[in-house]
Amino acid sequence: MDTTRILLLRSESDDPSSIDQSLGARLSAQTRVNNEKIVVTEEIFQRDDDADLERKLARWQENKVSAVIGATNVPESTRLGELAAKMNLL
Numbered sequence: 001m002d003t004t005r006i007l008l009l010r011s012e013s014d015d016p017s018s019i020d021q022s023l024g025a026r027l028s029a030q031t032r033v034n035n036e037k038i039v040v041t042e043e044i045f046q047r048d049d050d051a052d053l054e055r056k057l058a059r060w061q062e063n064k065v066s067a068v069i070g071a072t073n074v075p076e077s078t079r080l081g082e083l084a085a086k087m088n089l090l
Contacts, residue, residue: 003037007060010071011047021071050079057083
C-alpha cells in the first residue's frame with residue numbers, strides 16, 4: 001500500500017477559521033483513494049513570524065511530502081507557497 005504524506009501548517013491562534021481548516025484536512029485524509037494510506041502531520045507556527053514558518057518548513061526538506069496545506073490567512077498562505085517552492089518540498 002502506498003503512503004501519501006501531507007504536511008499541514010497552521011498558525012498558533014484561537015482563530016476558528018484555521019482550526020476548522022485544519023480539522024477539515026484531517027477528516028478528509030481519513031478517506032482512502034486508490035487504497036492509499038494518507039498521513040497528515042501538523043506543524044504549528046507563530047502567527048506573523050515568517051522566520052518561524054520557514055523553520056517549520058525547513059524540517060521537511062529531506063523528507064519529501066506529497067502536499068503542503070496551509071490553514072492560514074492570505075499573507076501567510078502566499079509566503080508558505082513561496083517557501084515551499086524555494087525549498088523544493090514537493
